[in-house]
Amino acid sequence: MGDQDLSNELAGQGYQLVGKHSAVKMCYWTRESLVRGRDCYKGRFYGIESHRCLQMSPAIDSCNLHCRFCWRNQGWENDEVMAEYDDPEGLLDRSIDAQRRILSGFKGDAAVDLDRWEASQRPKHIAISLTGEPTLYPKMNRFLELCHERGITTFLVTNGTNPDALRALDPLPTQLYVSVTAPNPEVFRRLTLPADEHAWDHLLESLAIVRDLRTRRVIRHTLVKGWNLGWVDRYAELDAIARPDFIEPKGYVYMGKSRQRLGRDHVPSHEEVAEFARRLARRSGYLLLDESPDSKVLLLGLRAEGRFLPGQERELAPLPVLAAVA
Numbered sequence: 129m130g131d132q133d134l135s136n137e138l139a140g141q142g143y144q145l146v147g148k149h150s151a152v153k154m155c156y157w158t159r160e161s162l163v164r165g166r167d168c169y170k171g172r173f174y175g176i177e178s179h180r181c182l183q184m185s186p187a188i189d190s191c192n193l194h195c196r197f198c199w200r201n202q203g204w205e206n207d208e209v210m211a212e213y214d215d216p217e218g219l220l221d222r223s224i225d226a227q228r229r230i231l232s233g234f235k236g237d238a239a240v241d242l243d244r245w246e247a248s249q250r251p252k253h254i255a256i257s258l259t260g261e262p263t264l265y266p267k268m269n270r271f272l273e274l275c276h277e278r279g280i281t282t283f284l285v286t287n288g289t290n291p292d293a294l295r296a297l298d299p300l301p302t303q304l305y306v307s308v309t310a311p312n313p314e315v316f317r318r319l320t321l322p323a324d325e326h327a328w329d330h331l332l333e334s335l336a337i338v339r340d341l342r343t344r345r346v347i348r349h350t351l352v353k354g355w356n357l358g359w360v361d362r363y364a365e366l367d368a369i370a371r372p373d374f375i376e377p378k379g380y381v382y383m384g385k386s387r388q389r390l391g392r393d394h395v396p397s398h399e400e401v402a403e404f405a406r407r408l409a410r411r412s413g414y415l416l417l418d419e420s421p422d423s424k425v426l427l428l429g430l431r432a433e434g435r436f437l438p439g440q441e442r443e444l445a446p447l448p449v450l451a452a453v454a
């Protein structure tokens with residue numbers, strides 16, 4: 129991390145900085161999983177155990193967008209593929225070490241089951257998201273390969289404006305997320321403030337690439353009330369380009385630095401997100417599979433089976449919203 133002020137600020141926000149351009153941060157749900165046995169919506173939707181999930185970014189100070197709803201600091205970032213970067217072996221080892229340091233204090237917590245804590249020391253899943261655009265890290269392929277060699281599944285979350293990086297992915301992540309946060313170029317420009325005037329076209333190019341990738345593919349719609357919530361027909365057209373396995377409409381969360389750009393009134397209610405999801409399901413022909421009101425997120429899919437990662441199948445109670453759609 130080149131900038132000492134930035135490093136200090138990130139450390140103050142709870143990021144464990146790793147090497148030159150990466151960070152690990154404990155997710156709220158990792159703590160919930162350790163202390164109360166509750167997993168996040170990725171547990172409910174896909175079987176991820178939150179206490180064994182490591183949330184990290186290999187590009188903490190790199191992004192080519194400036195989304196108003198982004199939690200991170202903005203104004204100092206690089207928007208190009210990194211010229212100097214850490215080797216992926218060291219990055220993975222140091223990220224796991226950082227996660228262990230973060231969770232070390234839970235060992236003596238009377239509320240935490242010791243077996244569960246010990247399992248948390250061996251992450252089984254890495255969410256490559258957190259903040260920044262991870263495809264700007266040039267060694268992503270080797271990083272994914274190392275994770276998979278160690279039996280760690282991967283979720284890679286991209287803003288979709290780097291289609292060349294998607295084309296070059298090898299191996300593919302266990303699950304690839306592409307964020308589609310605007311229904312058209314005008315809203316995209318106003319909400320994500322791209323560094324590159326062709327960013328919208330690049331996103332469309334990525335959606336076409338995603339259609340043919342042979343991994344689990346998810347389109348995420350982060351919905352900000354008053355900005356991009358609506359335009360269901362147009363979102364359905366964009367989703368039809370990628371034809372993903374799953375679609376996740378998710379409400380914007382009023383957190384981090386986004387609070388300097390947006391207000392609480394931009395946070396949609398779960399019911400508003402659910403109504404968007406119901407209409408999108410009808411328009412796109414997807415099934416409404418599940419929801420997590422705690423996280424204001426719903427899951428749409430082409431079929432009910434196959435949503436859990438191998439070995440993570442779960443019994444789930446049906447939810448009222450599903451009946452309402454049927």
Ligand code: SF4
Nearest residue numbers: 191193195198260287
């Ligand atoms: S793409 Fe992600 S990291 Fe970049 S500005 Fe948008 S929300 Fe933040």
